[in-house]
Each structure stands twice: as C-alpha cells, then as structure tokens.
Amino acid sequence: MAVSISVVVLLLVLAVIFLRNGGLKVTHALVCALLGFFLAGTSMAPTIHNGVAATADVVSSLRP
Numbered sequence: 762m763a764v765s766i767s768v769v770v771l772l773l774v775l776a777v778i779f780l781r782n783g784g785l786k787v788t789h790a791l792v793c794a795l796l797g798f799f800l801a802g803t804s805m806a807p808t809i810h811n812g813v814a815a816t817a818d819v820v821s822s823l824r825p
Contacts, residue, residue, distance in 0.1 A: 769803060772796035 776796050779789035800806060 769796065769799045772799060 772792055772795055776789070776793050779786075779792065800809065
C-alpha cells in the first residue's frame, strides 16, 4: 500500500508539472492515464467516484 501511494503522489506531481508547462504531450497523457489507474486502486477511489457522481448530478439538474 505504501508503494502505491508513493507512486500516486509522484504521478500527481508529474501531471501538475506537465499541465503548468502548458503543453500536454503523449508522454504526459500517459503519465495522467497511469495516475488514474493507480488512483483507482487506492482507498480514495470510492470518495473520488462519489464526488464525481455528486458533481454530475448537480450539473445535470441545472436548467439553462
């Protein structure tokens, strides 16, 4: 578990650096995809899923 959390933190830092530089290349997108896969395997996955689902519910209930 400690190793996967370290990898998640490392990939998160790399993704933020890549996004701040303004250019998202293929290698950067690969790092972001790996971050998603590693986050899905952590204990934070249900919390992230619930947050995204709640946000989607709020957005879908808005009337233009």
